[in-house]
Amino acid sequence: MKALNKLRMEMDAAQGNAYVQVIGKFLIDHLEATPSHAEQLCAADKSIxxxxxxxxxxxxKKQSGGVAMLTDAEGFAVVLKYYGIDADPTMPLSQKVTVAPADTVTQVSPTSEFDVKLDDFL
Incomplete structure (x- = not known):
């Protein structure tokens, strides 16, 4: 696939740039999930x-006091927009965090076996 090869070549050329690696991985994951965006990702005038x-x-544009930040979702949305892709960005599959549903949390009750008083240490 031409788009996949282009992204990998860009990542290989900038192995020392962690940002290129993160965005490249995001774009590869996006391409695998949405192959119909391959044409936009392999545009010759676009690069990671x-x-x-x-x-x-x-x-x-958002900076305040000399500090500027974007959330992951905001940053990935900018990248997709740059490539001309109108899609909701999702976090790369390799970086997703799974949280157990609240009903699976186990409550731990205190046991009566552990009874310590300050006088025990004096």
């Missing part, structure tokens, strides 16, 4: 590095 520039520009 330039998508980071788009994220930087978007963060600058």
């Amino acid at each position: 590095v330039k998508s980071l520039d788009a994220m930087k520009a978007e963060a600058k």
Whole structure:
């Protein structure tokens, strides 16, 4: 697949850049989940590095006191928009966190076997 090869080549060329690796992994996961976006991802005038520039520009719009941040979802949305993809960004599958439903949490009750008084230590 042409888009997958392009993304991997960009990632290989920038192995020392952790940001390129994260965005590249996100785009590969997105491509695997939505192969119909391959054409946008292999556009010759688009690159992972330039998508980071788009994220930087978007963060600058939100800066306050010299500090600018984007959430993961906001950053991934900017990347998809940069590539001309109108889709809801999802966190890469490899980075998803699974939380147990509340009804599976086990309550632990105190036991009466452990009874310590301050006088026991004096």
